[in-house]
Amino acid sequence: MPLNNTNSSRKEVLRLFEAGQISISKVFKSIKEEEVEQIGAQEGVSSQQDRIKEVIDELNKLVGLDNIKELVKELKAFVKIQQVRKQRGLKSDPLVLHMIFKGNPGTGKTTVARIFGKLFKELGVLETGELQEVERADLVGEYIGHTAKKTREVIDKALGGILFIDEAYSLARGGKKDFGKETIDTLVKEMEDNKDNLIIILAGYPQEMDHFLSTNPGLKSRFPIQIEFEDYTLDQLVEIASLMLKNREYELTSQAETKFYSLLAKIRQEKGTDSGNARTVRNIIERLLRKQATRLADLKSIKKEELITITKADLHQLTIDEIY
Known part of the structure; x- marks a missing residue:
């Protein structure tokens, strides 16, 4: 009698052995394959859970968006429960x-x-x-x-x-x-x-x-x-700027950070709330890096710390018209 190792339970394997329909070697082989399948299934679930955690961690690293982070918890739970009910x-x-x-x-x-x-x-x-x-x-x-x-x-x-x-x-x-x-x-x-x-x-x-x-x-x-x-607060925008710069191995001095905040406040006052969000921060950073590069390019010797640092002087060179 042919034996389907993937679907047979251990009880069924033992019943077939007691009936003399399979050998002891096939019993051990079947049990071993079943254990391997179970381990593979467990690893698959674990791997999927790890990937889900990575995605949620990516969201949680974003500044603000608290209402969306809470919604994701609800959606994840809802999808899981509906799948289990089915x-x-x-x-x-x-x-x-x-x-x-x-x-x-x-x-x-x-x-x-x-x-x-x-x-x-x-x-x-x-x-x-x-x-x-x-x-x-x-x-x-x-x-x-x-x-x-x-x-x-x-x-x-x-x-x-x-x-x-x-x-x-x-x-x-x-x-x-x-x-x-x-x-x-x-x-x-x-x-x-x-x-x-x-x-x-x-x-x-x-x-x-x-x-x-x-x-x-x-x-x-x-x-x-x-x-x-929701629109980001000015503090959140400065935090976003710091994260963007950190990912590119730059950082703001404390004075530059204060100047960055003032620049964003001025943009919101002149251009409106909808103009002072993360896209504006990205535009400012792109220009800041060029300003810093221009400042450093003529130096005979450039220290590593200088390559990393964005100063208040770099921000002073920026105008609002240049950002838009």
Whole structure:
């Protein structure tokens, strides 16, 4: 009688041995293979848990975003429990994870979307977890019938991952005759058809997104998760700057840090709150590094400490117009 070592239990192996249908060597071989499979399964679970922890650690290292970090705990727990209920033959709620991200530029929306993709891949919700970022021009066509085809092609490329539509409110700006409405209708249909292997995230300015959703009540109900991305405080922006510089092996002097704070405060006062976020910090740093390089380039001998240090003098050379 053939023996399926992968699926047989130890009791079944012993029963076959007692019936004289397999030899003692096959008994030991079967038990050994079963032990190897169990070890492999345990290692697989452990490896998956390690990867999930790495993704969550990546999120937790980001400055601020406390509401999103708490949401991730809830989503991770919800996905796990629904999967366990399904395994136990109980009713499980559908994993509808389409989202709305509302926030000003530079508040971390794209970064968080990318982390979500990695997380949902490791949780078994998405096949690849890859992020495809698009905007209106990638979705809306130029003539009747072109838009639906164009939108479906974008969705096909995003299957298995996350489709991130930035400035999504622009899809409804042209009125009833605009082709953007065709994109919305196509998105709604494709969301339903591919609900098990696609997450769509609509992102944009808070007020514009609220207005966009109010124009289509049916659309709002299909995005059960709405996340507010708050503007960073000035202290948080300085912390972000320090982390960005540390990753590139630079650091601010205490005086430079104070000057950096003052510069950010001035930018917010002149340009508005939505202009003083992480994207602005990145722009400042790129220019700061060039200012520092210019200051050091003519020195005959350059110490390692000087190569690392960004000084108040480097910041003094920056103007707001130069940053934008």
